Amino acid sequence: MKSVPHLKKKNLIILGLLFLLLLSVLLSVMTGSVHLPLGLTGKILLSHLPFLHLEPTWTIAQATIVWQLRLPRVFLALLVGAMLSSAGVSFQGILRNPLADPYILGISVGAALGAASSMIFFRHSYLGQFSIPLFSFLGGLLSLAFVLMLSKQRGQHDRETLILAGVVVQSLIGAFLSFLIAVSGQQMQEIVFWMMGSLANRSWSDVALLVPYFIIGILYLLLQERDLNVISLGERAATHLGMNVEKKKVGILIIGSLLTSAAVSVVGIIGFVGLIVPHLMRLVVGPDHRILLPVSTLAGAIFLLWSDTLARNLLNSQEIPIGVITAFVGAPFFAYFLKRSLRRG
């Protein structure tokens, strides 16, 4: 028996999204605060293909803009969007809470604290530009560790306890962070700016930082699709079906947190993507994680790419914080689909 109807549908949707992704990449690279003619951008992109030899009709500055500024930023947006929404899907699945987002266990505040600490105390470290991402990454994982420790009860992590522990850790670390910000003086602006999330002035090295986490994280989550389906039956039912629920839960939470921490460490805290995209896709393609996960990953990538493109192009030369865009774009979309699904009953 060959592919079941829903699997065919899955392949079609994914193909469609991949096509949309490619289109979005092209459009995004062609827009910016410095106007570059369309054909020129295309030629600059093609010139990097090994077998093509094109005469450079462009300046070094133009090539730098396309290749060193726009393209890495595009890839970064794709990666971060994919990482945040796939983490969101996995958190929503494992906690069986469609309102869960990747920051629900306090990772965002932990990462922010790490970044703030790096900016204030470890400025002169030899790690240089990797100092902030490293500390914020560790900060995010530390938050998760606290949450897991706090919620452990007889070897189990009950999901309500997890969420409550997340709230506690978030408040505690958040208070500490606020205190740091208040006494930080000169660094205050820098810290607050970082927290708002931005893809500005990121380079290929930032992309390279994220790629290994992306690959490991996504591969792992894709392999958990079936298990995530079974978990939605409830933890007892899943146990009765032979799943080691505790191990699965902690494993998925850790990997989801890894993806989130890595993303946040490079671009700061970008909200909405990890909550709205998975939820939206759930309304569109249904709860089966075998479709939901890949679709959300792609949709998240495209969504963030568009958000960032708007963030850097709406106002001339001034950047709008990307969190503002994700909220403004995501909310109406979501409202529409919510209404539509309610009408269908």
Next chain:
Amino acid sequence: MSEFSIQKVSHHFGDFPVLQDISFEIEKGEIFGIIGPNGSGKSTLIRAMSGLFTPDSGEILLEDHPLAQFSKKNLARRIAVLEQEGPAPLPFTVEQIVGMGRYPWLKPFADLSAHDHQMIENVLKNLELWDKRFQKVSTLSGGQCQLVSLARSMVQEPDILILDEPTTYLDIGHQILVMEHVRHWQLENKLTVIMVLHDLNLAGQYCHKLLLLDQGHVKKWGTTEEVLEETTLTQVYKTDLIKIKHPTLGVPQFLLTSR
């Protein structure tokens, strides 16, 4: 060798003794009922027997091996559990939910095989759910949901079926429907069925053996006829019961008497 051997099992929730020194045996192929008032420890006992937790003291042996030694997966291939609430109102289709029952048999990251799909089809047709297979479970009635859960359990190909108050939320029509399917399945595959029931009449009609629990103790254990005895039941349930004989089936039935 009995299928299940429960030996001197005790368990506490904090200071409260939920199960106290419980011992009994279940033979292969039996329909075994566990009855008793609320708080007598029925659900706790059944959860221990399905491997959800290890009791504080005592032994639970499955086919003469301690239950704790079985891996979760191995256990799932032997025991299927039907909870009283039925599946959560998820937007999954009937077919998808039932398909999840094959989970214990699938290789780590494999998908459903042709054989799996055939089995699912058979079960769905058996339970007259085939035409509803693309419907979302969230749109079904309580009775239909329970049938879906039953189908999922059947697809699990267990040797033992554990039912935790399977008829609580069902109307009388669906109660009989579900029980009939269970009995039919039991006869066909020589299943061992363990049921927690609060409906004494269903117990009387369907069970071979019964275990009567009272406040964590075994009050009585034996054949249905032996256990379903008027004075003991009146004492345990603390209400007046009148025992009668079913007019056509001849099995013991009980009438509630209002005061």
Next chain:
Amino acid sequence: MSNKLLSFRRNTVSLFTLITVLILSLLTGCGTTPANPPANMDKAQSSETAVHTTYPFKITDDFKAEVTIPAEPKRIVSLVPASTETLYALGLGDNVVGVTKYDDYPKEALQKAEYVFEDSLKPNTEQILKLNPDLIIVGLQDEKTITAIRNLKIPVVQFNPQTLNSTYDTLLKFGQITNKQAEAQKLVNAMQQKEKSIEQKVAGIKDADRLKVWIEVDPNLFTAGEGTFLNELLLKAGGKNIASDVKDWAQYSTEQVIAKNPQVIFDTYSYYLPNVKETIFARPSWQNLDAIKNKRVVDLDSDMVTRPGPRIVDGMESIAKALYPDVFK
């Protein structure tokens, strides 16, 4: 009397008169006339005789407030670093009783003051009163704060010059307010002299040789555009501002900086962030800029180029030296 005696007396008297006239003219000539009289001298007394201020002295400050100074100020609270520098340059160091924690030039300003205000934007008004000042100088504090300070019924003047000429004006006004007009004039003359000499040297640099400059005032690529003080200093020092297409303090995008390819990069924020030059040099997408390739990234002393006070022309000189080291040895 003999004729000889008469002529001697006549000569002595003439000599005496001559000497007296000479001495008197020397005394009155002490108030030297400035070479270029500055514009906008509000209610100023004429330069030949304006050596001392007479009190009560009325003045209109930069924010149109009409202030009366009843007597020569002896206890001054300065809430503006540039003003503190000015007061010290006029020899009034002993009279500055209150400063903000940013008033770090000259060094003794922080030590000599009786009180140092931690919060320069919202200074504690009670503390101001405690110092019992007879003059308060404010700058860019917010309206509410300034109104509150004005309500203390102590003379408050608010200055915010944003061009070289208005800076000179302000310095002279300070001289008037504090009865240090001669000192103020001397200071302004010296500054204008320096400015002139820089301009003369710059005039010799051909337009094609003038360097394109990117001024970075903040790591988020904020710059000093058209109409800013920094822009004026840069242009007068012979530089070209790549951000001349934006006005005031504006934000540039990385793309715009790269497209304009500056030959020199100035940053003005190394006083509060470490390793600014290294950070700029390390920017991956900036590697092909002339400024990076030729290693022409310079930390400017922010105080010198932004404080509209006695050192502003030194700031301009530092820019000129950074741009054309051969011309400005």
